[in-house]
Amino acid sequence: xxxxxxFEPFIVNALLAGVMLSIVAAGIGSLVLYQxxxxxxxxxxxxxxxxxxxxxxxGIGSDFTIFMVALGAALLFFFLYExxxxxxDTLLVIIAQAGLALGMIMVAAGGAGSGRLxxxxxxxxxxxxxxxxxxxxxxxAALIILLKIIWNKMLLFAFDRETAExxxxxxxxxxLNLLFILALAAFIAVAVKIVGVLLVTALLIIPAATAxxxxxxxxxxxxxxxxxxxxxxxxGVFVSWQFDFATAPSIVVxxxxxxxxxxxxxxx
Amino acid sequence: MxxxxxxxxxxxxxxxxxxxxxxxxxxxxxxxAKGEIVTILGPNGAGKSTLLxxxxxxxxxxxxxxxxxxxxxxxxxxxGSGRNDAVPMTVKRLLLLSGNKSESDMQKALKLLKIEGxxxxxxxxxSGGQVQRALLCRCILRGPDLxxxxxPTLNLDFEGRIDFYRLLARIKKIYGCAILIVSxxxxxxxxxxxxxxxxxxxxxxxxxxxxxxxxxxxxxxxPYAAAKGEQxxxxxxxxxxxKHPLCEGGGK
Numbered sequence: 398x399x400x401x402x403x404f405e406p407f408i409v410n411a412l413l414a415g416v417m418l419s420i421v422a423a424g425i426g427s428l429v430l431y432q433x434x435x436x437x438x439x440x441x442x443x444x445x446x447x448x449x450x451x452x453x454x455x456g457i458g459s460d461f462t463i464f465m466v467a468l469g470a471a472l473l474f475f476f477l478y479e480x481x482x483x484x485x486d487t488l489l490v491i492i493a494q495a496g497l498a499l500g501m502i503m504v505a506a507g508g509a510g511s512g513r514l515x516x517x518x519x520x521x522x523x524x525x526x527x528x529x530x531x532x533x534x535x536x537x538a539a540l541i542i543l544l545k546i547i548w549n550k551m552l553l554f555a556f557d558r559e560t561a562e563x564x565x566x567x568x569x570x571x572x573l574n575l576l577f578i579l580a581l582a583a584f585i586a587v588a589v590k591i592v593g594v595l596l597v598t599a600l601l602i603i604p605a606a607t608a609x610x611x612x613x614x615x616x617x618x619x620x621x622x623x624x625x626x627x628x629x630x631x632x633g634v635f636v637s638w639q640f641d642f643a644t645a646p647s648i649v650v651x652x653x654x655x656x657x658x659x660x661x662x663x664x665x
Numbered sequence: 666m667x668x669x670x671x672x673x674x675x676x677x678x679x680x681x682x683x684x685x686x687x688x689x690x691x692x693x694x695x696x697x698a699k700g701e702i703v704t705i706l707g708p709n710g711a712g713k714s715t716l717l718x719x720x721x722x723x724x725x726x727x728x729x730x731x732x733x734x735x736x737x738x739x740x741x742x743x744x745g746s747g748r749n750d751a752v753p754m755t756v757k758r759l760l761l762l763s764g765n766k767s768e769s770d771m772q773k774a775l776k777l778l779k780i781e782g783x784x785x786x787x788x789x790x791x792s793g794g795q796v797q798r799a800l801l802c803r804c805i806l807r808g809p810d811l812x813x814x815x816x817p818t819l820n821l822d823f824e825g826r827i828d829f830y831r832l833l834a835r836i837k838k839i840y841g842c843a844i845l846i847v848s849x850x851x852x853x854x855x856x857x858x859x860x861x862x863x864x865x866x867x868x869x870x871x872x873x874x875x876x877x878x879x880x881x882x883x884x885x886x887x888p889y890a891a892a893k894g895e896q897x898x899x900x901x902x903x904x905x906x907x908k909h910p911l912c913e914g915g916g917k
Binding site: 430431433549552553555556557559560562563564566567609612613614615617618 | 718721722723725739740741742743745748749751752753754755758759762763764787800807813
């Protein structure tokens with residue numbers, strides 16, 4: 398039992414990074430849910446692997462390349478969608494799978510073995526360093542400020558798109574949406590290192606969806622989602638530490654378990 | 666485009682809108698002045714909602730342009746507005762979506778709309794009529810110069826409709842805004858209008874309500890209503906000339 402409470406520094410780092418990300422994820426995830434963009438978030442996060450591969454190939458920081466690729470994937474989707482190439486769900490699957498597949502090939506071409514590939518796919522929260530913490534803290538603060546600026550208008554847009562466009566103008570709403578996509582891409586770039594390409598949207602969606610059961614206002618939902626996200630991180634890290642499970646999947650499963658409990662509590 | 670007269674809030678000249686090959690609006694020219702109530706009539710599929718969307722700035726015109734007075738504030742109530750229940754929302758939070766409003770301003774507007782008891786209600790559990798009022802309340806709290814309302818009485822019964830039009834008249838009186846409204850309630854809404862526009866992809870006729878009902882295009886668009894026209898005009902034109910015994914308790 399002594400194991401349980403003797404926190405190693407890497408556990409502290411993991412918890413800090415995870416909790417900070419949960420707070421940002423609550424705001425971004427709520428907006429993603431409001432706009433019914435869950436699959437969109439998933440599709441662009443799959444492309445993060447391509448970003449990692451490009452970072453390896455060119456020997457530059459993968460945060461930046463992930464951000465650029467995520468943004469590129471998002472813009473590509475909007476371009477194809479506006480051109481009516483296919484329906485949105487079809488396009489999203491194509492973009493997600495093509496990006497993921499291309500990423501896998503290029504990660505191998507970049508000289509990374511399959512062990513590292515697994516790390517990219519499922520994250521490596523236990524290897525978070527002190528400098529990673531600073532990056533996460535800085536990005537989280539910047540994202541929270543950005544979200545605060547666009548929050549009210551984006552809420553109105555999600556609630557009633559035409560009213561938002563009539564009151565604020567179409568051009569301004571387009572700009573705000575672009576800022577939101579930027580925030581989403583930045584979040585994915587930072588979070589992928591910690592929870593991995595495949596699980597990053599879980600961090601965005603599950604706590605927010607659980608919080609929706611009990612919320613009457615958007616702000617209450619964000620607060621509750623942040624709390625649930627943080628609980629999932631703490632619970633997930635604890636479970637993985639105790640039972641020697643992979644950490645990121647443990648966090649996601651804990652989060653889903655909380656969601657299930659939330660559903661039961663709501664419908665009892 | 667020419668500069669607008671000082672009192673004009675919004676104007677279009679030879680405006681058109683196409684969706685692909687389909688021409689929805691053609692050669693639309695008209696303007697709305699401060700404090701005017703303008704009614705748009707037209708059969709289903711005539712392009713009424715599209716016209717409102719173009720004026721509200723939700724949809725760009727294909728031809729021509731929409732000229733707005735500088736700093737024009739529009740309140741727009743679309744047909745399908747405010748039903749995304751993915752967003753948790755109370756009536757109070759909805760009102761605050763238009764920026765920070767003082768408690769007393771909110772109470773005043775809620776009272777005018779007779780929904781002061783709903784302030785803490787979950788928006789998504791409101792009835793159709795309450796939804797309209799809550800959304801309209803938010804619109805007027807922003808202090809718009811022009812309210813654009815797309816068939817706001819669609820889901821209301823007859824009594825509800827009359828009530829709603831009375832409410833609009835009060836809103837206009839208190840807030841001084843112009844109102845552009847699409848409605849099928851020909852005679853209910855016409856009597857309160859300064860201007861009526863008959864739309865069937867183009868403007869068939871426009872003018873004062875009295876003159877519109879005698880216009881041949883109006884008769885063509887609404888043969889049934891026009892045939893009854895004389896009588897129904899009477900309902901609003903002569904209501905102070907004599908008493909209706911059945912309506913005023915004479916039948917007791």
